[in-house]
Amino acid sequence: MANTPQSKxxxxxxERQTAVNKARRSRIRTFLxxxxxxxxxxDAAAARDALQSAQPxxxxxxxxGVVHKNTAARKISRLSAGVKALATA
Structure with a gap:
Protein backbone atom coordinates (compact mmCIF):
# COMPACT_ATOMS: atom_id res chain seq x y z
CA MET A 1 0.00 0.00 0.00
CA ALA A 2 1.23 3.49 -0.85
CA ASN A 3 2.45 5.44 2.18
CA THR A 4 4.33 8.49 1.00
CA PRO A 5 2.57 11.36 -0.78
CA GLN A 6 4.60 10.65 -3.90
CA SER A 7 3.64 6.98 -4.00
CA LYS A 8 -0.01 7.87 -3.40
CA GLU A 15 -5.08 4.16 -12.11
CA ARG A 16 -6.04 6.90 -14.60
CA GLN A 17 -3.55 5.73 -17.21
CA THR A 18 -4.72 2.13 -16.87
CA ALA A 19 -8.25 3.21 -17.69
CA VAL A 20 -7.04 5.10 -20.78
CA ASN A 21 -4.95 2.15 -21.97
CA LYS A 22 -7.84 -0.24 -21.42
CA ALA A 23 -10.11 1.93 -23.56
CA ARG A 24 -7.47 2.16 -26.31
CA ARG A 25 -6.93 -1.61 -26.29
CA SER A 26 -10.67 -2.21 -26.47
CA ARG A 27 -11.02 0.21 -29.38
CA ILE A 28 -8.20 -1.53 -31.28
CA ARG A 29 -9.79 -4.94 -30.71
CA THR A 30 -13.11 -3.63 -32.04
CA PHE A 31 -11.48 -2.42 -35.26
CA LEU A 32 -9.66 -5.73 -35.69
CA ASP A 43 -17.14 -9.23 -48.49
CA ALA A 44 -13.90 -8.03 -50.08
CA ALA A 45 -14.85 -4.35 -50.29
CA ALA A 46 -15.98 -4.17 -46.67
CA ALA A 47 -12.86 -6.05 -45.54
CA ARG A 48 -10.61 -3.64 -47.43
CA ASP A 49 -12.36 -0.59 -45.94
CA ALA A 50 -12.27 -2.08 -42.45
CA LEU A 51 -8.55 -2.83 -42.79
CA GLN A 52 -7.83 0.73 -43.94
CA SER A 53 -9.55 2.10 -40.86
CA ALA A 54 -7.95 -0.47 -38.52
CA GLN A 55 -4.34 0.13 -39.60
CA PRO A 56 -3.97 3.69 -38.26
CA GLY A 65 2.67 2.12 -25.92
CA VAL A 66 -0.45 -0.06 -25.69
CA VAL A 67 0.65 -2.55 -28.36
CA HIS A 68 4.16 -3.71 -29.24
CA LYS A 69 5.41 -2.70 -32.69
CA ASN A 70 6.01 -6.27 -33.86
CA THR A 71 2.59 -7.37 -32.63
CA ALA A 72 0.92 -4.63 -34.65
CA ALA A 73 2.99 -5.47 -37.73
CA ARG A 74 2.09 -9.15 -37.41
CA LYS A 75 -1.63 -8.42 -37.05
CA ILE A 76 -1.68 -6.04 -40.01
CA SER A 77 0.28 -8.52 -42.12
CA ARG A 78 -2.07 -11.40 -41.37
CA LEU A 79 -5.22 -9.33 -41.88
CA SER A 80 -3.97 -7.86 -45.16
CA ALA A 81 -3.11 -11.38 -46.36
CA GLY A 82 -6.69 -12.40 -45.60
CA VAL A 83 -8.09 -9.38 -47.45
CA LYS A 84 -5.81 -10.07 -50.40
CA ALA A 85 -6.93 -13.71 -50.53
CA LEU A 86 -10.55 -12.49 -50.65
CA ALA A 87 -9.80 -10.14 -53.52
CA THR A 88 -8.13 -12.83 -55.62
CA ALA A 89 -10.75 -15.47 -54.90
Missing part, protein backbone atom coordinates in the same frame (compact mmCIF):
# COMPACT_ATOMS: atom_id res chain seq x y z
CA UNK A 9 0.08 10.29 -6.33
CA UNK A 10 1.76 7.68 -8.55
CA UNK A 11 -0.96 5.18 -7.63
CA UNK A 12 -3.62 7.70 -8.71
CA UNK A 13 -1.78 8.42 -11.96
CA UNK A 14 -1.39 4.73 -12.76
CA UNK A 33 -12.85 -7.70 -35.07
CA UNK A 34 -14.62 -5.71 -37.80
CA UNK A 35 -11.92 -6.70 -40.29
CA UNK A 36 -12.07 -10.36 -39.25
CA UNK A 37 -15.86 -10.41 -39.53
CA UNK A 38 -15.71 -8.84 -43.01
CA UNK A 39 -13.16 -11.47 -44.10
CA UNK A 40 -15.30 -14.27 -42.65
CA UNK A 41 -18.40 -12.97 -44.46
CA UNK A 42 -16.50 -12.91 -47.76
CA UNK A 57 -5.79 2.73 -35.08
CA UNK A 58 -3.35 -0.13 -34.48
CA UNK A 59 -0.34 2.07 -35.25
CA UNK A 60 -1.68 4.71 -32.84
CA UNK A 61 -1.69 1.98 -30.20
CA UNK A 62 1.98 1.38 -30.94
CA UNK A 63 2.91 5.04 -30.52
CA UNK A 64 0.92 5.22 -27.27
Missing amino acids: KRARQI RKVEEAIASG ELMRGVTK
